[in-house]
Structure formats: structure tokens, C-alpha cells
Amino acid sequence: MTESVINRIVAGPPAAGHTLTVATLAGVATVPLTEVYARAERLAVALAATGIGRGDRIGILAANRIEWVLLDLAALRLGAVTAGFEPAKFAADRDLVKRYSLTAMFTEPLAEVAGLIAGTDPAATPPRIEYGPRDVTTIKFTSGSTGQPKGLAATVGSIDSSINAVQQMMRHEARDNVFVFLPLSLLQQRYWVYSALAFGHDVTISTYEAAFAMMAPIEPTVVMGVPAFYETAKKHIESRASRDGDAKAAGRALFGTKIRYLWTGSAPARQSVLRFFGQIDMPIYEGYGLNETCIVAKNHPGAHREGSVGQVLPGKKVLFDADAVISVASEHPVNWRYEYADPGESERVFAPDGTVRTGDLGHIDSDGFLYIHGRADDVIVLDNGKKIIVRPLEEYLKASKAITEAVIFCPTQTHLVAVVSPADDPPDADAIWARLEQANASFGHDEQIKDLVIAAEPFSIDNGLLTSQFKPRRKRIMAAYVRQLNGF
Numbered sequence: 001m002t003e004s005v006i007n008r009i010v011a012g013p014p015a016a017g018h019t020l021t022v023a024t025l026a027g028v029a030t031v032p033l034t035e036v037y038a039r040a041e042r043l044a045v046a047l048a049a050t051g052i053g054r055g056d057r058i059g060i061l062a063a064n065r066i067e068w069v070l071l072d073l074a075a076l077r078l079g080a081v082t083a084g085f086e087p088a089k090f091a092a093d094r095d096l097v098k099r100y101s102l103t104a105m106f107t108e109p110l111a112e113v114a115g116l117i118a119g120t121d122p123a124a125t126p127p128r129i130e131y132g133p134r135d136v137t138t139i140k141f142t143s144g145s146t147g148q149p150k151g152l153a154a155t156v157g158s159i160d161s162s163i164n165a166v167q168q169m170m171r172h173e174a175r176d177n178v179f180v181f182l183p184l185s186l187l188q189q190r191y192w193v194y195s196a197l198a199f200g201h202d203v204t205i206s207t208y209e210a211a212f213a214m215m216a217p218i219e220p221t222v223v224m225g226v227p228a229f230y231e232t233a234k235k236h237i238e239s240r241a242s243r244d245g246d247a248k249a250a251g252r253a254l255f256g257t258k259i260r261y262l263w264t265g266s267a268p269a270r271q272s273v274l275r276f277f278g279q280i281d282m283p284i285y286e287g288y289g290l291n292e293t294c295i296v297a298k299n300h301p302g303a304h305r306e307g308s309v310g311q312v313l314p315g316k317k318v319l320f321d322a323d324a325v326i327s328v329a330s331e332h333p334v335n336w337r338y339e340y341a342d343p344g345e346s347e348r349v350f351a352p353d354g355t356v357r358t359g360d361l362g363h364i365d366s367d368g369f370l371y372i373h374g375r376a377d378d379v380i381v382l383d384n385g386k387k388i389i390v391r392p393l394e395e396y397l398k399a400s401k402a403i404t405e406a407v408i409f410c411p412t413q414t415h416l417v418a419v420v421s422p423a424d425d426p427p428d429a430d431a432i433w434a435r436l437e438q439a440n441a442s443f444g445h446d447e448q449i450k451d452l453v454i455a456a457e458p459f460s461i462d463n464g465l466l467t468s469q470f471k472p473r474r475k476r477i478m479a480a481y482v483r484q485l486n487g488f
Contacts, residue, residue: 002160002161002164003164004131004133004156004160005160005163005164005194005195005198006076006131006137006156006159006160007130007131007156008197008198009073009076009194009197009198010076010077010128010129010130010131013037013038014033014034014037014196014198014200015200016032016034017174017200018032018174018196018201018202019031019032019202020032020033020036020066020069020193020196020202020203020204020205021177021202021203021204021205021218022064022065022066022069022205023204023205023206023210023214023217023218024063024064024065024206024209024214025207025209025210025213028214028217028218029066031066033196033197036069036070036073037073037197038122039117040069040070040073040074040076040077041077041125042117042120042122042124043070043071043073043074043113043116043117043120044073044074044075044077044078044126045121045124045125045126046116046117046119046120047074047075047078047080047104047116048078048126049120050104051103052078052080052103052104053078053079053080054078054079054129055079055080055081056078056080056081057080057081057082057083057100057101057102057104057139058071058075058080058081058082058083058102058103058104058105058106059083059085059096059097059100059104059105059106060072060082060083060085060106060110060184061086061087061090061092061096061105061107061108062087062106062107062108062109062110063087063108063183063207064181064183064184064206064207065109065110066205067106067110067114068110068184069184069190069193069205070113070117071106071110071113072084072138072190072193073193076137077126077129078126078129079131079135080103081138081139082138082139083100083102083138083139083151084138084139084140084141084183084184084185084186084187085185086141086183086185087108088461088468089141089149089468092107092108099340100139100151100340133155133157133160134156134157135155135156136153136154136155136335137154137156138153138154138187138190139151139152139153139339140152140154140185140186140187140291142291142292148340150338150341150345151338151339151340151341152291152292152334152335152338153335154294154334154335155332155333155334155335157331157333158294158330158332158333158334158335159187159191159194161294161313161314161330161331161332162191162294162295163191163194163195163198165295165314166195166295166298167195168314169300169301169302170222170261170300170301172195172199172201172222173199173200173201174200175201175221176201176202176221176222176260177201177202177203177204177218177220177221177222177258178196178201178202178204178220178221178222178224179203179204179206179211179215179218179222179223179224180192180203180204180205180206180224181205181207181208181210181211181225181229182208182224182226182468184205186468186469188294189205192224193205204218204220206218208229211225211229212232212233212236215254215255215256216253216254216255216256217256219256219257219258220255220256220258220259221258221260222259222260222261222262222263223255223259223262223263224263225262225263225264226264226265226266226267226469226470227264227266227267227268227269227270227273227470228267228404228466229264229470230262230264230269230273230277230284231270231273231404233254233255234273234276234277236250236254237250237251237254237276237280238250240253240254247280248280251280251281251282261282261283261284261285261301262277262282262283262284262285263285263287264284264285264286264287265287265288265289265295265298265309266289266469266470266471267469267470268372268391268395269284269286270395270398270399271306271307271395272399274286275306283301283304285298285299285300285304285310286298286299286309286310287309287310288309288310288372290328290358291334292334292350292356292358293316293328293330293334293356293358294330294334295313296309296312296313296316296318296328296370297309297310297311297312297313297316297318297369297370298311298313299311303369305365305367305369307371308365308369308370309369309370309371309372311368311369311370312364312368312370315330315331316328316329316330317330318362318364318370319355320362320363323361323376324361324362324373325358325359325360325361325376326358326359326360326361326362326372327355327356327357327358328355328356328358329353329354329355330354330355330356333353333354333355333356334354334356335350335354336350336352336353336354338350359375359376359377360373360374360375361373361374361375361376361379361389373389373391373392374389374390374392375391378390378391378408378474380408380409380410380413380416381413382410382413382414382415382446383413383414384446386446388408388410388416388446388447390407390408390416392443393406393408393416393418393439393443393447394406394407396438396439396442396443397418397420397436397439399435400431400432400434400435401423401431402423402424402427402428402431402432402435403420403421403422403423403435404421404422404423404459405420405421405459405466405472406418406419406420406421407419407420407472407478408449409478409485411485411486415448415450416447416448416449416450417449417450417451417485418436418449418451418452418453419452419453419455419477419481419484419485420452420454420455421455421458421459421472422454423458425458427454429454432452432454433452436449436452453485455481459477464476465477465480
């Protein structure tokens with residue numbers, strides 16, 4: 001039986017010699033993991049003294065910082081449940097505490113954490129606990145495209161199986177420094193802190209705003225990023241290479257000289273971007289997963305196939321219905337229902353055994369590599385009955401340097417219209433229209449894009465048109481440009 005990562009962490013301090021670095025625009029601080037663990041233990045003692053115990057919920061609404069890590073680890077030591085809230089999505093008020101049944105709530109700037117730690121006996125330790133695979137450590141919230149985010153209680157078994165599978169594939173070791181910058185409210189970002197404690201490597205936590213400034217001085221060996229991040233990085237590297245004539249040197253100047261590999265997932269990555277980084281000796285390994293499933297498939301150094309999202313992980317089984325819609329069965333499901341969702345939403349996604357209907361279309365080749373074709377909900381049915389999978393069209397448009405994002409709609413069921421997020425300000429309209437013409441020359445009769453809308457401002461998290469993982473919110477984009485779309 002594979003060892004539980006979570007139980008390994010709570011059983012005792014990590015081996016000496018490895019560090020946690022927090023690198024933000026406010027500064028850089030590096031702390032030995034043994035000290036991180038000791039502080040978290042003292043914080044757990046302080047929280048226990050306030051009455052927090054097993055099963056109680058601790059809300060954290062703050063940007064990435066070391067106090068976030070300490071609170072999360074303290075919750076693990078107590079058997080409490082962390083509920084991580086993104087500041088851009090939630091407001092710190094009494095309604096939040098009541099809605100999510102929080103025993104305690106910590107908000108920016110988490111200043112009280114230091115005081116709690118200072119007020120405890122350094123020799124005191126919380127009682128030892130042990131987790132079962134169905135126990136819950138965190139409530140995570142889906143990014144969602146509309147309405148309130150859905151809450152999902154994540155089981156220890158699902159966390160353990162994901163981290164162990166990644167370690168088996170990627171072999172993180174003493175020389176590694178894993179660099180993460182997405183919000184710690186996303187459980188997957190905390191995996192790498194757990195991995196560092198369990199397997200003995202360094203980890204650096206940054207923010208999206210600081211990532212490009214911090215990578216070179218930090219010298220990570222692994223960077224965890226979404227496709228949009230690598231799109232921007234590619235532009236930085238190409239710009240520098242156009243002056244210096246050496247893309248590999250430009251890549252090292254941005255990412256540092258020790259990169260072993262780059263990780264991406266959460267949204268489709270362009271093949272041109274994957275190839276670019278491979279050519280400069282910084283391979284990107286794309287994977288596939290959802291909040292409801294954890295990691296399902298992953299390319300890695302021992303098994304990598306271009307265009308796929310990798311082979312299916314141990315403990316996961318990918319199933320297809322008659323329309324090629326993917327469902328995922330797990331040996332250790334994340335859960336069997338949503339904790340917070342509209343009536344019927346859990347039943348729509350989860351089968352009684354925890355199998356998840358993903359809504360994604362795909363296939364598996366003869367060697368077990370999984371390919372994702374798009375979303376079933378995004379298949380457009382024309383009035384002639386022809387079904388159009390929009391992802392290939394959107395990816396083709398986004399291959400233009402003038403376009404950062406493209407979403408295809410069919411407002412009248414007779415023809416396609418694209419809404420594109422421009423890469424430049426002002427937009428390079430000529431290049432955008434030229435790419436549309438190239439698309440129409442490359443795709444079939446029913447896939448012709450009749451017209452397009454150039455977004456008034458780029459899609460972003462701030463304007464609500466991208467999720468926190470930089471995926472387009474289709475319904476919101478359609479609502480924002482419904483007048484233009486209906487004019488065609």
C-alpha cells in the first residue's frame with residue numbers, strides 16, 4: 001500500500017536541509033522547512049487553545065504569503081479543514097463565515113498569525129492524529145463560469161494518490177526547487193508544499209505579478225504554470241532573442257539556468273508554445289484534470305506524446321459515452337457530491353460511486369495517451385445538423401501573435417462568429433482579420449467564421465472574462481458582447 005503523504009507530514013518534522021521561499025513584490029524570505037513545520041506546530045497549539053479541533057473549518061482569505069502556509073499546515077496537524085478563498089472572488093464578512101460554517105476566519109494581512117505563535121510554549125505540541133482516505137482536509141472552490149463558486153470537500157485519499165503519482169513520474173529530489181505562483185486557495189498549489197515536506201526538496205511560493213521578476217534570481221528547477229503564463233513568457237523570450245539572437249539564452253535569463261522541466265494544465269496549451277519551449281531545452285509537460293477529479297493524466301519524461309495530455313495515472317480510469325464525453329472513475333474519489341451547489345448540480349456531475357462526468361470530449365490512443373478535443377457544451381449544432389467542435393478553430397486563431405484568446409459562438413445556429421481578445425493595445429486589426437481569412441481557407445465549409453468581434457479590452461480576471469486559472473468564461477463573454485453578436 002502506498003504511504004499516505006498527509007499522514008507522513010503530520011507524523012513528524014521533515015528532514016533537514018530544505019527550504020520554503022516566499023518571493024513576492026514585497027520581498028523575498030527563505031525559511032528552513034524544519035522551521036516552517038515548528039512554527040505550524042506552535043500555531044496548531046494556539047488554535048487548539050481557542051477551541052479549534054478536528055473537523056472545524058478555518059477560512060483563509062488572503063494573497064500568497066508564509067502565514068497562509070502556516071495556517072494550512074496547522075489545520076492539518078489538528079484535523080481541521082482549510083477553506084481557501086480568493087480575495088478577488090469573496091468578501092470577508094459575516095455572511096461568508098455563516099455560509100461556509102467557519103469556526104475561524106483569517107484575512108489580509110494575516111498579522112494575527114505571528115501573535116498566536118509567539119504566545120505559545122515552544123515545547124508544546126498538538127495531539128497526534130491520523131487520517132483515513134475518506135477524511136477531508138480542505139474545501140476547494142471551482143472557478144466556475146457563472147454564479148457562486150461550487151464548494152468541494154477534498155478527501156485525503158485523493159490528495160495522497162495525486163501527489164504520490166506525480167512523485168513517481170517526476171522524481172522530485174533534493175536538487176529540486178518547485179516554483180508556484182497561483183493562489184494558495186487552489187488546493188493543487190499546496191500540493192507542492194506537501195511534496196517538499198514529504199519527499200525532501202525546496203519549494204518557492206510567489207504570485208502571478210511577481211513571477212517573471214523572481215524566477216531568475218530564485219533559480220527554480222520546476223515551474224508550475226498555466227498556458228497563459230507560458231504564452232506571455234514566450235513573447236518575452238522572443239523579444240529578447242530578437243535583440244540578442246539566442247532564444248536559449250533568453251529563456252535562461254527569464255527562467256534561470258537550472259530548469260529541469262515546466263508543468264502546465266488547467267486549460268489547453270497551444271502546440272506551438274509546447275514546441276517552442278522544447279526547442280530551447282525547457283520541456284513543458286501538459287496534463288489534464290479537474291477540481292472534481294484531481295490529476296487524471298500527465299505527460300512526463302518517461303512517457304510524452306505531442307498533442308496528448310499524457311497517459312492516465314494509476315488509480316484513475318477514463319470512460320467514454322457514445323458521444324465521446326469523458327467520465328473519470330477514481331480509486332480514491334475527491335468526493336461524491338458538491339458541498340455547496342445549486343440543487344441537482346451534484347447529481348449532474350457525480351455518479352453515486354464518485355465517477356465524474358467531465359463534460360470534455362476526447363479519446364485514448366492504442367498506447368494509452370489521452371487526447372482532449374474540447375467541451376461537449378461547446379459543440380455547436382448548426383441548423384443543417386452539422387456538429388462543430390470549436391476548440392480546433394479557436395486554437396488556430398490563437399496561434400496568431402495578434403490574438404491572445406478566441407471564443408467561437410453561433411448566435412443564430414446558421415453561422416459562426418468569433419470574439420477575440422487582442423494581444424496589443426491598440427489591436428492589430430489587420431493581423432486579426434488576416435488570421436480569420438487563413439482559418440476560413442484551412443477549415444471546411446461548415447466551419448467558416450462569418451465575422452468577428454475584437455474585444456474592447458483584453459479578457460482578464462479583473463473584468464470577469466477569465467477564470468482564476470486564465471480560462472475564458474464563455475457565458476460571460478457572450479453576455480458582454482451579445483449586442484455585437486446578434487448584429488451579425
